[in-house]
Amino acid sequence: MATIDLNRLIKRYGHTTVVHGIDLSVRDGEFVVLVGPSGCGKSTTLRMIAGLEEISGGEIRIDGRVVNDLQPKDRNIAMVFQNYAIYPHMTVADNIAFGLYRSNLSKSEKRQRVEQAAETLGLSQLLDRRPSALSGGQRQRVAIGRAMVRDPAAFLFDEPLSNLDAQLRTQMRIEIKRLHHRLGTTSVFVTHDQVEAMTMADRIVVMRDGRILQVGTPLELYENPVDIFTARFIGSPTMNLLPASLRDGGADLALGGSVQVPSAAATSADILVGARPQDLVPSSPGVPGLTVSGTVVVVETLGSETLVHIESAGQTVIGSAPGRQIPQIGEHLTLHAPAERLYYFDEATEKALAAR
Amino acid sequence: MKAAAFPPGLMMPHIRPGRILCWTLLFIGGVIMVTPLLFMLSTSLKDASQVYDLRVIPETPTLDNYIEILGDGRFTRWLMNSTIVAVIVTLSNVFFDSLVGYTLAKFRFRGRYIVFIAILSTLMIPTEMLVLPWYLMASQFGWIDSYWGIMFPGMMTAFGTFLMKQFFEGVPDDFLEAARIDGLNEFTIWWKIAMPLVTPALSALAIFTFLGNWTAFFWPLIVTTSAELYTLPVGLSSFAVEQSIQWEKIMTGASIATLPTLIIFLFLQRYIVRGVMLTGLKG
CATH class of the missing domain: 3.40.50.300 (P-loop containing nucleotide triphosphate hydrolases)
Known part of the structure; x- marks a missing residue:
């Protein structure tokens, strides 16, 4: 050795x-x-x-x-x-x-x-x-x-x-x-x-x-x-990255809606909010976080889980649903990820804005 | 013929005109190739009086020519000379051509491309132009009328080097690198790893080199002066010069000389065909 x-x-x-x-x-x-x-x-x-x-x-x-x-x-x-x-x-x-x-x-x-x-x-x-x-x-x-x-x-x-x-x-x-x-x-x-x-x-x-x-x-x-x-590169499917513009205490998403941004991450005007498909699940937005609504365009049934591709304001976002809960294509679906599962990156430098 | 004449379930075979043409051409080619061989064999079984009788099957076949030729010490000497020359030149080509081919294919060194081009360029010089410098060289080194004199121009060939280089380029570097990590030196890697992987090319090179040297006439004729050092083709030609033209003896000698070629072909047919396919080289 x-x-x-x-x-x-x-x-x-x-x-x-x-x-x-x-x-x-x-x-x-x-x-x-x-x-x-x-x-x-x-x-x-x-x-x-x-x-x-x-x-x-x-x-x-x-x-x-x-x-x-x-x-x-x-x-x-x-x-x-x-x-x-x-x-x-x-x-x-x-x-x-x-x-x-x-x-x-x-x-x-x-x-x-x-x-x-x-x-x-x-x-x-x-x-x-x-x-x-x-x-x-x-x-x-x-x-x-x-x-x-x-x-x-x-x-x-x-x-x-x-x-x-x-x-x-x-x-x-x-x-x-x-x-x-x-x-x-x-x-x-x-x-x-x-x-x-x-x-x-x-x-x-x-x-x-x-x-x-x-x-x-x-x-x-x-x-x-x-x-x-x-x-x-790490994680499959790949992480969703949604462009957003900072404003006081939060960020407006380009595809509509807003998220709260931790103060440590609020250092750049244009950011990308990241959410892993495993964290973006169909649920009602009861807790703070990222909410994306759109039309289901692709469904990938893996058995243990179902990957759902939804289209919202021209951007495709991937989420996941339980294995036996298979949404229909064309269905309107709302996906939600809690705030503590979100990632923030500077759009210009591509660096992470805050350690999670 | 009506299709109904065939048993149920069988269709009348469809013979394409192209196929008929192809078979006809092959048949004509076969006849052209085999006829001289047949006449050679036929003439070798005739006595001197029947030589100009062009019947393929001799009226009174005889083995006297074979007995006489094989009993003639000169012939067996020429046979041995041809064997020595062909075997040594073949071994030398297999060794040196593959060694240089491997080096050019697998090592990166300054001037590698120039060396390769220089070797290749010698392919463009016809043998007739090389004979004079070869002769002068042999003469100055005292190699005239010696085995070495017959063999030295063919001990390594540009074509063999080129052929082996192309084949070694197909050997994955991973094999050689794995051997390097396992502790082999470069010569052992070439001998133990690379060479066994290019056996088809080596077989083709060996077969064609052997046949080329077995039938070589021009250079051995020039460089040898004494009958003891004649190779078989040169020796056979002397039958036509010394004692008028003894066709039956020439054909008997030629039949015996053809034997190794035929044996090689029979046993190594697979490699020859593969060699021709892989190299585009004909024997």
């Missing part, structure tokens, strides 16, 4: 800077997820930690040791790739054993380690098979097996679940999480899927345009996003 520290880490390709001096400390045994849209620099950051990309500036420390100039093989890390990177000309056993290529273990010890890893990952019956005879999930398990057999200081995962179908992705997500609990190895996981980030991470690192926007536990990011990007 190990700590990973990034100090003012920079990556440039020619004159283009893709990672702008980021700082991050991953604690020993922690599961950290780098999340962000394509091109935000998360994979580049991971590859710099692995040593597969040279760094243009800054410092990387693994377990306190500066590894800037060390080859990937000398960093004692293991990496799981998006395309599995398991060798098609080798059996499952050979693929897993390949992780021990440089180890000084005896043949029988290597065999024992391979069998152990295979048992942990449920691959014992597949050791003699070739990757072409495996399903996507099994291939990914082989890739994880090759990584874990070496007992590395840290695991690096580069979007390892992207090529799996939705059901398998959920299953593998749970398996990786359980594996992390069992092994306790420091892990850095890259994904663009916020659900993966929320469900797997001890801490999430939100990245955009080569910069870290926010670092925190999943709930911290969900409850206290520092800006509009994080607010919209």
